[in-house]
Amino acid sequence: MNKTSPERAISTIPTLEARGVSKVYQTGALEVTALGGVDLSLFEGELVVFLGPSGSGKSTLLNILGGLDRPSAGAVYFRGDELTQFDDHALTLYRRDHVGFVFQFYNLVASLTARENVDLVTEIAINPMSSDDALGVVGLSHRMDHFPAELSGGEQQRVAIARAIAKQPDILMCDEPTGALDIKTGITVLQAIEQTNRELGTTTAIITHNATVANMADRVILLADGHIIEVIENSSRKRPEELSW
Amino acid sequence: MVMTFFKPLDRKLIRDLMRMWAQALAIAMVVAAGVAMYIMSEGMLRSLGDTRDAYYERYGFADVFAPLKRAPNSAVVRIENIPGVRRAEGRISKVATLDMPGIREPAQEKILSYPDKDHPAINRLYLTEGRWFRPGARDEVLISEAFAMAHGLKPRDKVTALINGRKRDFEIAGIVLSPEFIYALAPGAMFPDDLRFAVMWMPRSMLAAIFNMEGAFNEIVLHMEPGANRDQVIAKVDEVLDPYGGIGALGRDRQISHWYLSGEMEQLENMGRVAPPIFFAVAMFLLNMAVSRWVELERSEIGLLKAFGYSTRAVALHYVKFVMVITAVGYLMGAIAGTWLGRGLAVMYQEFFHFPFLYFSMHGDMYVIAASISFAAALIGTWHAVRTAADLSPAVAMAPQPPTSYRRSKNDRWIKKALGPTRMILRHTFRWPVRSGLTCIGISMGVALLISAMFFQDATETLIETQFTMIERQDATVSFIEPKPQRVVENVASMPGVMVAEPYRYVPATLRFGSNERRMFIRGIVQGATLNRLLDRDLKAVDVPKKGVALSTKLAEILGAGLGDVIEVDVREGRKPTLLLPVTMISEVYIASPAYMDLKTLNRALLEGDNTSGVHVMLDEAYADDFYAMLKDTPSVAQVSVKETMLQAFRNTLEENINIMNFFNTIFAVVIAVGVVYNAGRISLSERARELASLRVLGFTRNEVSYILLGELGLLTLVALPIGVVIGVALAWLWTLSLDTDLYRIPLVISSATFGYSISVVLAAAVGTAIITQRQIAHLDLVASLKTRE
Structure with a gap:
């Protein structure tokens, strides 16, 4: 395992491991294989980008790793515990205590202000940072008392990131976090994600179909037709502001 | 496939309806409840009205009744000569008692004369069984059907009557119904008791012979010319009959049977006015909510349709059809249920009221009106949502909707304190x-409806409690055919089992104050009465004032007289003095609207000795059978009413009906609560x-x-419950106002059991519905929620 940059050390301890994970959707008489036997490890503190076209299975993989979905076959381990053996309640606790999610469409609660959206998570987390700090990380200290309807798309997504990191998760899962945003806004959102990864050492997985985003990763995992077709280890990570598309 | 017969949009409609069937059904049920209530009450009202009118018309129900002491038959012509009178007939009306093996006390009997042959023009009878009088037959009678049925009497059976001091056997020739006794209430009774009250018709010649009334009559019944002024006719009749001991003619409106029947119809009418609008309003609101939401979800589909070139009208029509289908299903269910309920109600009424026939009539226009109201309410309720959908421009419709904008409200300070x-x-x-707010009010209507329906039971219980344990505390009341000197009280007191005997006097009189007047009986009561007492306005027992007259609250209201006012009392019996009496007390009573005087003062004012109309008694139950048996052989007894049996008869009928009504009201309340929640x-x-x-x-x-x-939902339900209680109490209060007549009034009393039951039913419905919704949350698709955007 290469060290990507001299000042940052990526652990060799895997946070998440997937072994032979496959997912088959049964739609009527038709079987659709979304994932066909995937093996991979996510190590502590690394930033991984999953890259692939629509239907490549990247979202399905993320959903399984994040405890939102169950594989048809194979096993997923979180720090040695087999996630795939968890019941619904244990999976809920796994998400609550260890995983932070950022969605393409933000999924903020419209009836709560930015701060209150973050509070939602800090109220149930074990060792959260304060909501104010989390919003400070994403640069939204001055917009904390606004409702989602009063925020721009980029701001809403940054609130979503603050909400995801406030619990100080072990893993941050971002599904097309810039998919609904323009370039400039997208970069500020990526900055927030990168900063979290760098400063808090949170294992981070980003799903994107935008190849440029891959340049900010430690590792890039390319998917197509439900299989990992290539893993690229970047010798150096670009900072988000250096990206352009 | 059936589906191929439909246009694509209609196919979409059918599939949408199938997908949303539970929600659609919940709304349809509310529409159905409104339609059912309307059809049941309106249909019953019209059935009663039609039946009554046809019955009155065919059997010549009298317009005016005028009892008197005795007049020669020639006086009938003088009545007929009064302008406005079309025809008049004299008849003999008497009371007697019957010795029936089925009951221990004598049954009360009203005897009326009927022409020996042919039929009268006024108050003809309807023969249900047997035959009319045989010419020249002796000791034949016609008997009222209710009494015959209660005792299992058939034509040719014999009954024994104690009539004018003599026991006589009569053979039942026929069993009849009369338009005068649709509601068969014994004189002075409060509830009908078919076992203890009989009406008998005897050939005029025979009845006249028994009572020495040959060539005479003691009651006039008459028909008026159409359009004649009844009050003028009554005044003239009284003038003519005055020398013959007339005690005051009564219009049809004051005839007991007609009076009660009208009261019942008024109640039905009120029910039809109050309940259905509640259901239609709730249905309107539910449809509005459901369609608004549906339209919001279908924004992009609407945009697509319009982009394809569907017109605004076509889009509007699509959603209107959706509303119409739900309403039509609700209407059909309601029309069927309403007809069925109406038929059931007709059976219930048939037990109460004695009509030769009573069908639940299904007037077509009623169904048309119900349909019009349902569809109009549905369209008005959803108009705004449908318009919004139809008016969306394709570009706007296909763009996603912005997030719902929330703003800080005034309540934000304490909202912030919450988790x-x-x-x-x-x-x-x-x-x-x-x-x-509307959801809240919708739920609260369920509670309100139940409270306002169930409160009748509480009010009736209170009424019975007040009337029969506080005012009338006697076990039985014996009334005499003619007033008797007060020493008969001692005779009664010495009969077996009698522990207390208390005399009373009833005197017919006209009470007048200013331009208001009332014909009624003044009740004479002894000082220190223990069996028949007066209550003051706080329902505390008090003695009758020694001077002046005590008016019941309702009578005081009718006359417009208060404490200290002097009213004019025209006594219509004996020497017929006119008295000027100050009002010295206002007394609370729920049944009838009497006036009371001290018995001694009353007798003195009448210039009569110590007379009494009857005696209230308290009995030792161990000797009660002996007491009643003795009364069966006592002449001069007009009537023996036993409180317990009367109450029992009343409760039996009432409870059965109340249970049925409570059952349906509970269903209706559940329909509302479930529908809204x-x-x-x-x-x-x-x-x-x-x-x-x-x-x-x-x-x-x-x-x-x-x-x-x-x-x-829980929050809204919790807020709704107290609102429902308040609305329920308000509705109950409106009921007490609309039922505030001089026949009876119902107190505004609602038991905690009624509150508890009403709240529990709605709460249970809400919780049950919540459980169903909770199961749907369990099936939320987590993955889909990440991707989809509304």
Whole structure:
């Protein structure tokens, strides 16, 4: 395992491991294989980008790793515990205590202000940072008392990131976090994600179909037709502001 | 496939309806409840009205009744000569008692003369069984059907009557119904008791012979010319009959049977006016909520349709059809249920009222009106939503809707103190204040409806409690055919089993104050009465004032007289003195609207000795049988009424009816509560599915997420309950106002059991509905929620 940059050390301890994970959707008489036997490890503190076209299975993989979905076959381990053996309640606790999610469409609660959206998570987390700090990380200290309807798309997504990191998760899962945003806004959102990864050492997985985003990763995992077709280890990570598309 | 017969949009409609069947059914049920209530009450009202009018018309029910002491037959012509009188007939009306083996006390009997042959023009009889009098037959009678049925009497059976001091056997020739006794109430009784009250018709010649009334009569019945002024006719009749001991003619409106029947019809009419609008309003609101939400969900589809070139009208029509289908299903269910309920009600009424026939008549226009109201309410309720949908421009419709904008409200300071999920509940509730408010009121209507229906039972219990344990405390009352000197009280007191005997006097009189007057009986009561007491306005027992007259609250209201006012009393019996009496007390009583005087003062004013109309007695139950047996052989007894048996008869009928009504009202309340809560839950769930699923993804458990959705419903339900109680009490109060007649009044009394039951039923319905909604939360698709955007 290469060290990507001299000042940052990526652990060799895997946070998440997937072994032979496959997912088959049964739609009527038709079987659709979304994932066909995937093996991979996510190590502590690394930033991984999953890259692939629509239907490549990247979202399905993320959903399984994040405890939102169950594989048809194979096993997923979180720090040695087999996630795939968890019941619904244990999976809920796994998400609550260890995983932070950022969605393409933000999924903020419209009836709560930015701060209150973050509070939602800090109220149930074990060792959260304060909501104010989390919003400070994403640069939204001055917009904390606004409702989602009063925020721009980029701001809403940054609130979503603050909400995801406030619990100080072990893993941050971002599904097309810039998919609904323009370039400039997208970069500020990526900055927030990168900063979290760098400063808090949170294992981070980003799903994107935008190849440029891959340049900010430690590792890039390319998917197509439900299989990992290539893993690229970047010798150096670009900072988000250096990206352009 | 059936589906291919439909246009694509209609196919979409059918599939949408099938998908939303539970929600659609919940709304349809509310429409159905409104339609059913309307058809039942309106149909019954018309059935009673039609039947009554036809019955009156065919059997010549009299317009005016005038009892008197005795007049020669020639006086009839003088009555007929009064302008406005079309025809008049004299008849003999007497009372007697019957010795029936089935009951221990003598049954009360009203005897009326009937022409020996042919039929009268006024108050003809309807023969249900047997035959009319045989010419020249002796000791034959016709008997009222209710009494015959209660005792299993058949034509040719014999009955023994104690009539004018003599026991006589009569053979039943026929069993009859009369338009005068649709509601068969014994004189002075409060509730009908078919076992103890008989009406008998005897050939005029025979009755005249028994009572020495040959060539004479003691009651006039008459028909008026159409359009004649009844009050003028009555005044003239009184003038003519005055020398013959007339005690005051009564219009049809004061005839007991007609009076009670009209009261019942008025009650039905009120029911038809109050309940259905509540259901239609709730249905309107539910349809509005459901369609608004549906349209919001289909924004992009609407945009697509319009982009394809569907016209605004076509889009509007699509949603209108949706509303129409739900309403039509509700209407059909309601029309069927209403007809069925109406038929059931007709059977119930047939037990109470004695008509030769009573069918639930299904007037076509009633069904048309119900349909028009249902569809109009549905269209008005959904008009705004449908217009909004149809008017969307394709470009706007296909763009996603911006997030719901929430703003800080005045309540924000305390909302902020709540935890996140609770905060979401509160913000959502206040974000849609109109919807939250209407949901609240909708649920509260369920509670209100139950309270206002069930309160009748409480009020009746209180009425019975007040009337029969505080005012009338006697076990039985013996009344005499003619007033008797007061020493008969000692005779009664010495009869077996009598522990207390208390005399009373009833005197017919006209009470006048200013321009108001009332014909009625003044009740004479002894000082220190223990069996028949007066209550003051605080329902405390008091003695009758020694001087002046005590008026019941209702009578005081009718006359417009208060304490200290001097009223004019025209006594219509004996020497017929006119008295000027000060009102010295106002007394509370729920049944009838009597006036009371001290017995001694009354007798003195009448310039009579110590006379008494009857005696109230308290009995030692061990000797009661002997007491009643003795009365069966005592002449001069007009009537023996036993409180317990009368109450029992009343309760039996009432309880059966109340149980049926409570059952249906409970169903109606549940329909409302389930309809409102289920719709609110479904709509909230659909609006917030993505939000709730996001929370599940963030690590909220199923119960925590359910709390957000159900917490809102719970909050609205909790707020709705006290509102429902207030509306229910208000509706009950309106009922007491609309039933405030001089026949009876019902007190505004609602037991905690009624409150408890009403609240519990609605709460249970809400909780049951919440459980169903909760199960739907369990099936939220987490993955889909990440991707989809509303």
